[in-house]
Amino acid sequence: RRRGFGVALVGYTNVGKSSLLNALTGADAFVADALFATLDSTTRRLDLDGSEPVLVTDTVGFVRKLPHHLVESFKATLAEVSEADLVLHVVDLASRSWERQALAVAEVLGELDVDPERSLRVFNKLDALGEREAEVAGLRARWPEAVFVSATTGAGLESLREAIRARRQAAFAETILFLPAGSESLTAMLYGEGEVHEVHYAPEGSYYRLRLPESTRARALARGAEERRELLETWESLGESAS
Template sequence: EGKLQVELAQLQYNLPRLGGQGLVLSRLGGGIGTRGPGETKLEVDRRRIYARIHDLESQIDAVQKNRHLHRRHRKLSRIPLVALVGYTNAGKSTLLNRLTGSEVFAEDKLFATLDPTTRHLILPEKQEILLTDTVGFIQKLPHTLVKAFRATLEEVQEADLLLHVVDCSNENYEQQIESVVEVLKELDAVSKPTLYVFNKADRLKATGTETDERAGEGLTPAQEAMMLHGREGICVSAQTGANLDELQQLIERFFSEQQVRMELLIPFAKGRLLTELHDLHAVRETDYTEAGTRVKVSLPASKRARFEPYEVHPDNE
């Protein structure tokens, strides 16, 4: 998929820039199957590129349909999706590998990631999430490139939470943040809940004597606060593993705030409700009593009203 998207982007970039000089673009051939009178090499090249673009777009559409199938299965599982977004070479793939124990290709170069990769992650408090690595963004990303990579960038639109990974060792990190936000606007994803992850903190040195382990490796709390600049997030090092536990706690706290914890007593005659709870991956503890099945659940807030009639209140026991 990555090769298809790159080739499509190259052709769309080169198409309006075709050119030549001299006899190369003016000579005509004779005989059957050759170019007819008046047809220049430029026109032939342009027609071939249009045909190849059409072929690539068809192949990418097929890949996109396949991705929709996978996405539909993920939605049925009700497991939240967290997408890693950020400027190219910010360390997204390294962060994915460190959190999930994967071996996704990661290298210190631009656009090392071209295909989205999704991995399953269980957070410290047993919250399950799906973590997706996406293609890196660049400044002034052309609209044609956004279109070429639309199958990849769709993962951003479907995410429940964005982790905006920033290379804080780059002196232009604020401009890179702005560039990523601009692309998110084009994808209609700028309003999604976002946590800022300032990565590569191990490359920075503390400017004072007072240090704090939370603030990366050697960063002072003041440095971390200056980088976050009022944004919700944390400074980490995917390379050394500094602050990754705290990052997972932040993610877990976000999803716990979107859910309500309840204790329910489901009558045996209402067994279908238990099936619904298991489909939502909401059940945390189960106990069988004479009156029915007693369960402790963590539900999306939107589902509370449905199960409220079966809630167990301590004062009613």
């Protein structure tokens, strides 16, 4: 399982997800101008100005009729998408069929119950439009929340990083979790995936004031942690704590 804020790159096959992953993270994921060039999910680290790292995962490209021998790889992709804290829906502006392709991907995301608030559309290959500024302006007006980039030239990448940074900050909710004594593995998960600010130790266990992704919070509660958000207002009353 990933550690920290997880971002999944999704899109129709051959839209440039691997190139975008490389451009964003400086990684060296395999890139090929071919269908199903990425058959397994690939995860790379994205550092944003010294904050906790973001883990970006490339996934198998979506298609309307998936070849039978790729079904298992596609299932793994669906799992990555379902667990992601942010889904980047990458669209290929160089394709004449990009609207049909984007619709096919949106349908799958809908079937996975991906909350639109957890998804961000990214128009890639902006360089393919060349000097067609009016067309670009029309697309920006139509999708004001989208980000327009070129993995090839680097245009728009800083805007995409800023959008990821903002989504990550919004997704990391502050709360207090109580962990019973002897919860070492759960403690490690909180430190590995969240931002622990203070800890109050008590005979019965420990109270953690922290920020963490919703996905981590849900798994922590499922594994025995107790949420005590009401203590945010009275944290000091618990006594001396450790940073």
